[in-house]
Amino acid sequence: MKLTVVGCSGSFPSAESACSSYLVEADGFRLLLDMGNGALGELQRHIGLYDLDAIFLSHLHADHCIDMCGYFVARYYRHEGGRCAPMPVYAPEGAEQRLTTAYADTPSSSSMSEVFDFHTLKSGSFDIGPFAVRTERVCHPVEAYGIRIEHGGASLTYSGDTGVCEALHELAEGTDLFLCEASFTHGKEDIPALHLNGREAGEHAARAGAGRLVLTHIPPWTDGDVNLADARGAYTGPVELAAPGAVYEV
Numbered sequence: 001m002k003l004t005v006v007g008c009s010g011s012f013p014s015a016e017s018a019c020s021s022y023l024v025e026a027d028g029f030r031l032l033l034d035m036g037n038g039a040l041g042e043l044q045r046h047i048g049l050y051d052l053d054a055i056f057l058s059h060l061h062a063d064h065c066i067d068m069c070g071y072f073v074a075r076y077y078r079h080e081g082g083r084c085a086p087m088p089v090y091a092p093e094g095a096e097q098r099l100t101t102a103y104a105d106t107p108s109s110s111s112m113s114e115v116f117d118f119h120t121l122k123s124g125s126f127d128i129g130p131f132a133v134r135t136e137r138v139c140h141p142v143e144a145y146g147i148r149i150e151h152g153g154a155s156l157t158y159s160g161d162t163g164v165c166e167a168l169h170e171l172a173e174g175t176d177l178f179l180c181e182a183s184f185t186h187g188k189e190d191i192p193a194l195h196l197n198g199r200e201a202g203e204h205a206a207r208a209g210a211g212r213l214v215l216t217h218i219p220p221w222t223d224g225d226v227n228l229a230d231a232r233g234a235y236t237g238p239v240e241l242a243a244p245g246a247v248y249e250v
């Protein structure tokens, strides 16, 4: 599998990065994990606008899904080749209505579904193209999912947004690459069931026995180097900060 960081800023975009979006490719299949603010533009640095095969939305906070409104326009009003066929979108319940409302005050009730085929997420295992995936509900103020993706004997796990969470431990068990959020700073923000800090991300990686840890979803007001040091204090494997355009072979 090839993982490309499209955007990795948490909560809102930074001057350097769009919000959450990660491209996972294998066997010519392209799965996008989240499409936050600014991600649709960045995505076009890596692949064509219409090259995606499926989309997974971890949850419906804007920094993970709002560029779906722009992508709807691109697919619905495509100039060459006409309207795009519906593509699978795996998202929490209510995604179609939320995105339709975000797009317009008085939307046609059916227009989103003409270009997106929404599948309601639940905790469980299923296939997306060549990938065997497992999703688990994680700990966040809205319905949110982490995802583990396996292909060719390798695995990567993406936390989505979550606080300290037993389900995340299980999802990341023995994973080769753990893409884990670290929004908060240890000792500075202590709000349960919302986000992880660097130390907690490191602890999750250590306990899960992850092969490699990539910290992501760090907001512009958080010092990533502090979170990196905190994660290294809890996890002895390789750990680094996600960066836009970074590529990992898993």
Ligand SMILES: [Zn+2]
Pocket (backbone or CB within 6 Å): 010, 011, 061, 063, 064, 161, 217
């Ligand atoms: Zn977020």
Ligand SMILES: [Zn+2]
Pocket (backbone or CB within 6 Å): 059, 061, 140, 161
């Ligand atoms: Zn969130």
